Amino acid sequence: MSNRQEPAYRTVMSHIRSKIDDGTFPPGSKMPTVRSLAEDFDTSPTTVQRAFQGLEHDGYLDSEPSGMVVSYLRGSIEAEPTTWKAFWSYSRRDDELSRGRISRLIQSVRDGFELETGEVLGDFKDTENISWGDNWRQVIERNLRETVLFIPILSPGYLRRPSCLKEFRTAYATLKGAGLERSICPIVFVDITKAVRDFPDNEIAAILEETQYHDFSRSRALDEDSSEYQMAVNKIVDDIKERAVGLEDAQRRLDEHIASIGDDDAEGILDRVSKLEECPERIASIAVQIGDDMKAIGSLAEKNTKRINDLGQREAIKGRVAIVNRMAHDLDGPADELVQHCSEFMKEIAEFDEGVSAFFELMAISQRQEEDDDSQVASFLDGIEMLQQSAKGMYENVENFDGSISTIENIARAMRKPAKKMRSAAAMILSTKSTVAGWGKEIG
Numbered sequence: 001m002s003n004r005q006e007p008a009y010r011t012v013m014s015h016i017r018s019k020i021d022d023g024t025f026p027p028g029s030k031m032p033t034v035r036s037l038a039e040d041f042d043t044s045p046t047t048v049q050r051a052f053q054g055l056e057h058d059g060y061l062d063s064e065p066s067g068m069v070v071s072y073l074r075g076s077i078e079a080e081p082t083t084w085k086a087f088w089s090y091s092r093r094d095d096e097l098s099r100g101r102i103s104r105l106i107q108s109v110r111d112g113f114e115l116e117t118g119e120v121l122g123d124f125k126d127t128e129n130i131s132w133g134d135n136w137r138q139v140i141e142r143n144l145r146e147t148v149l150f151i152p153i154l155s156p157g158y159l160r161r162p163s164c165l166k167e168f169r170t171a172y173a174t175l176k177g178a179g180l181e182r183s184i185c186p187i188v189f190v191d192i193t194k195a196v197r198d199f200p201d202n203e204i205a206a207i208l209e210e211t212q213y214h215d216f217s218r219s220r221a222l223d224e225d226s227s228e229y230q231m232a233v234n235k236i237v238d239d240i241k242e243r244a245v246g247l248e249d250a251q252r253r254l255d256e257h258i259a260s261i262g263d264d265d266a267e268g269i270l271d272r273v274s275k276l277e278e279c280p281e282r283i284a285s286i287a288v289q290i291g292d293d294m295k296a297i298g299s300l301a302e303k304n305t306k307r308i309n310d311l312g313q314r315e316a317i318k319g320r321v322a323i324v325n326r327m328a329h330d331l332d333g334p335a336d337e338l339v340q341h342c343s344e345f346m347k348e349i350a351e352f353d354e355g356v357s358a359f360f361e362l363m364a365i366s367q368r369q370e371e372d373d374d375s376q377v378a379s380f381l382d383g384i385e386m387l388q389q390s391a392k393g394m395y396e397n398v399e400n401f402d403g404s405i406s407t408i409e410n411i412a413r414a415m416r417k418p419a420k421k422m423r424s425a426a427a428m429i430l431s432t433k434s435t436v437a438g439w440g441k442e443i444g
Contacts, residue, residue, distance in 0.1 A: 008043055012051035012060075014361040015041065020060055020070055031061065031068040053120075065436035068107050078153035084239075086121060089167045090153035096188065101220060102153055102189060105233070108224075121240070147185050149243065150175060154213070155190035159199055162350050174205060185239065186213035189220055198424055214239065221374045276359060276380075279352040280387060286345045287394050290429070293338040294401050297422065300330055301408060320411070342425040348431040356384070384439045391436050395429070402426035 016037075019025050031037075034052070038045045052068055055061045062071045088106050095102040113121040152173035158164045175183050186208070201203040219232035304327040311319040359380060403425065409419035 004108060007051040008047045009054065012037070012041055012043060012048055013054050016055060017058075017060060025070045027070050027072040029070050031064060031070065033067070057119075086149040086151055087167075087171065088151050088153065089158075089164060089171070090189075091155060091157045091161055091164055093161075094153070094157050096157050098220065100191075101224075104224060105153075105187075105189075105216070108233045109236050109240070109412075112233055113240055116237060117241060142270065149185060149187045149240070151187060153187045153189045154192050154208070155188075156192060156195040157190075159195050159204075160427060161190065162346060162353075162435060165204065166350065168204065181211075184211055185243065186211055187236065188213055188215045188217050191217045192266075198420060202237045226324060276352065276355040279348050279355065279382075283345065283348045283352065283387070284390070284422060286341055286348060287391070289341045290338065291394070291397065293334055293341060294397065296334045297331060297338065298401075300334065302328060306331075325414050328412070328418055331408075331415075331418040332421075335418040335425070338425040339421050339428075342428040346428045346432055349435060353439070354437055388436055388439065395433050398426050398429045402430070 016025070016031075025031065031052075032040075034045045034048045037048045041048065045289055052061060056063055056068070061068045063069075090102050110121045113119070134429070152158065152164070152168055152171075172181075172184060175181060192208070196205050196208050199208075214236050216232060216236070219229055222229040304323050307323050308320050311323075405419050405423050405426070408415050408422075
């Protein structure tokens with residue numbers, strides 16, 4: 001089914017179109033399901049769904065409540081298929097906290113685009129486009145590779161979630177490789193000025209500062225039926241319309257870029273499973289280094305606090321300032337090392353998380369006996385539980401450390417620089433807590 005000369009969905013379109021033309025699928029007949037066609041063509045349901053969208057726009061299919069039906073027009077209308085789509089990247093927690101405002105914003109933009117152009121804004125949201133049983137990480141990464149318009153909805157919470165940041169990195173690398181950086185269209189839902197300023201990943205911080213974005217932060221709390229809210233939505237729609245002028249050509253360039261890369265360098269399931277063996281030792285080693293960093297910082301703070309307390313009454317004020325300035329200088333190095341180690345820890349957790357997902361995927365397609373599978377899963381879950389238990393103590397220490405930073409931070413202005421680094425490091429570690437807690441829950 002793979003074809004290096006054209007995108008997979010176009011190959012599927014050609015097959016279905018030929019079957020419509022030769023009468024295999026006669027006008028008025030209901031099309032087979034997306035999943036059954038995906039199995040027939042040995043491809044993904046997402047690819048078939050995209051082919052359906054193109055054939056519908058081309059006049060070969062009609063969408064009805066019962067499913068896709070072969071159109072009596074049989075492609076006789078003058079129309080080019082919509083070959084591009086948008087990927088909306090956002091924190092599900094942000095959507096919950098805003099009582100669904102992000103989901104409604106997305107729908108409003110889609111509705112506005114269709115109203116003004118007569119075309120459906122083909123899009124991807126992982127909550128809607130992943131069928132039960134699909135590997136969600138693979139589906140998301142595949143869609144990111146095929147998406148020509150990437151719309152991250154930014155907030156401080158978004159910048160603290162590894163899954164959101166991975167989506168951002170993947171989309172940016174793919175689109176930049178195709179010369180399509182302008183296809184990244186961020187929407188600031190909650191002000192991120194401070195979050196970007198304090199953000200430990202300099203690469204992403206630089207991208208966010210350089211990329212033109214829509215500031216929706218002042219509009220998000222408005223009455224959604226108000227004219228002010230609709231005007232803010234229309235600004236986003238207008239920008240997408242402007243970008244859509246070149247999206248057809250952009251999609252062609254993106255498809256060519258993906259075809260030129262090929263899948264030779266893509267990691268297979270076994271490659272990802274191998275991370276389960278490689279990562280734990282590195283995670284444990286980095287965790288020890290983080291513990292040592294926090295101890296070194298605590299020791300410096302304790303030593304200098306004692307020096308301050310030992311000062312006489314007369315020299316207290318001048319002496320304190322001198323000691324605090326010296327302490328700030330001495331803490332700068334250990335704070336930098338803590339940031340470095342926490343960044344490495346976060347990356348290792350992301351790598352291990354991919355291995356966890358791949359393990360269950362491998363079990364799903366394995367031909368081994370069921371009892372053997374159960375034994376392997378049980379052994380794997382035991383190992384996961386041990387890692388979770390060891391991480392639990394570290395997270396408690398980091399939470400306590402994070403709580404004590406404000407004490408250091410408020411001593412003097414000189415302390416704010418190392419304190420900012422320490423707070424950033426703690427945030428990186430704590431952002432992985434929910435990921436680690438979720439391991440093993442994939443099998444219920």
